[in-house]
Amino acid sequence: MAEQLIPADGKVLVDGEELTREEALERRAKRRAEAARNSPTVVVENLHVHYRVYGGSGATRGAATGALNRMIHRRKHDALRDVHAIKGISFVARRGESIGLIGSNGSGKSTLLRAIAGLLPAEKVGGVYTDGQPSLLGVNAALMNDLSGERNVVLGCLAMGLHPNEVKEKYQSIIEFSGIDEKSPNTSLRPMKTYSSGQAARLRFSIAAVKLHDVLLIDEALATGDAGFQRRSEERIRDLRRNAGTVFVVSHSLSSVRDICDRAIWLEAGLIRMDGDVDEVTAAYEAWSNG
Numbered sequence: 001m002a003e004q005l006i007p008a009d010g011k012v013l014v015d016g017e018e019l020t021r022e023e024a025l026e027r028r029a030k031r032r033a034e035a036a037r038n039s040p041t042v043v044v045e046n047l048h049v050h051y052r053v054y055g056g057s058g059a060t061r062g063a064a065t066g067a068l069n070r071m072i073h074r075r076k077h078d079a080l081r082d083v084h085a086i087k088g089i090s091f092v093a094r095r096g097e098s099i100g101l102i103g104s105n106g107s108g109k110s111t112l113l114r115a116i117a118g119l120l121p122a123e124k125v126g127g128v129y130t131d132g133q134p135s136l137l138g139v140n141a142a143l144m145n146d147l148s149g150e151r152n153v154v155l156g157c158l159a160m161g162l163h164p165n166e167v168k169e170k171y172q173s174i175i176e177f178s179g180i181d182e183k184s185p186n187t188s189l190r191p192m193k194t195y196s197s198g199q200a201a202r203l204r205f206s207i208a209a210v211k212l213h214d215v216l217l218i219d220e221a222l223a224t225g226d227a228g229f230q231r232r233s234e235e236r237i238r239d240l241r242r243n244a245g246t247v248f249v250v251s252h253s254l255s256s257v258r259d260i261c262d263r264a265i266w267l268e269a270g271l272i273r274m275d276g277d278v279d280e281v282t283a284a285y286e287a288w289s290n291g
């Protein structure tokens with residue numbers, strides 16, 4: 001069920017169905033009970049993530065000024081600085097749950113997503129355990145910039161394990177879903193490096209979303225693209241969620257999070273500030289941000 005703010009009175013549209021407040025609340029409770037019974041897909045246990053960066057002292061200096069300084073002072077590097085991005089967090093995600101990761105800039109949302117995806121070196125205490133292969137969808141997913149969009153569709157699908165016949169079958173729908181040829185025909189034939197960041201992100205999303213995933217990780221994918229694409233991608237996420245395991249969404253758009261998630265985890269300065277019902281957590285975060 002697409003969980004969203006349930007108004008105090010009137011009807012509420014849930015997964016395309018018009019429900020009364022009571023029906024919507026009942027459906028939500030059922031879904032939560034179901035998720036609670038379901039098996040864990042991601043277990044995060046006392047996770048710490050550290051980044052090591054050079055040049056801690058010069059937060060206001062640009063990279064060029066830093067390099068010039070090093071040349072003048074004949075230093076190879078600035079001092080090594082430790083950024084403790086995730087500071088010992090724990091939670092369990094279960095099959096059927098859709099979890100929004102919210103929090104202010106730099107609070108650790110993308111880092112947590114990358115840790116779940118297994119994309120960070122294991123310089124951490126405790127860890128992340130997943131059932132199935134998590135797939136990270138989003139602006140950072142790697143495609144080949146020198147190849148055309150259409151070649152990337154084929155390679156991306158094969159890399160996800162689709163059979164060549166399935167790729168043939170799904171190819172057109174991926175290009176259509178992405179909408180990249182809509183405004184400027186034949187964009188899909190051009191190298192990816194000529195794409196705007198929005199076009200590239202849409203194509204990445206469309207490729208990744210063609211497959212059902214055990215654990216689907218979405219980083220700001222919803223923020224890219226126009227309203228039409230956002231609507232299509234939200235619908236697609238609902239489909240994936242119905243058929244898949246667990247969905248994590250990192251987004252600054254609280255309305256998107258409310259629309260597609262039933263649970264939210266609020267991170268602040270690398271710690272979990274709140275974890276629970278999406279409406280309660282987003283409301284508390286809003287009150288805190290505006291306060």
Ligand SMILES: Nc1ncnc2c1ncn2[C@@H]1O[C@H](COP(=O)(O)OP(=O)(O)OP(=O)(O)O)[C@@H](O)[C@H]1O
Pocket residue numbers: 051052053083085103104105106107108109110111112
């Ligand atoms: N590659 C990196 N090297 C060094 N520090 C990093 C790196 N990536 C993130 N950080 C730092 O880790 C902390 C968490 O960053 P992260 O990108 O996870 O936050 P976020 O909540 O996703 O932020 P935003 O909402 O702005 O996207 C920040 O202090 C950031 O500066």
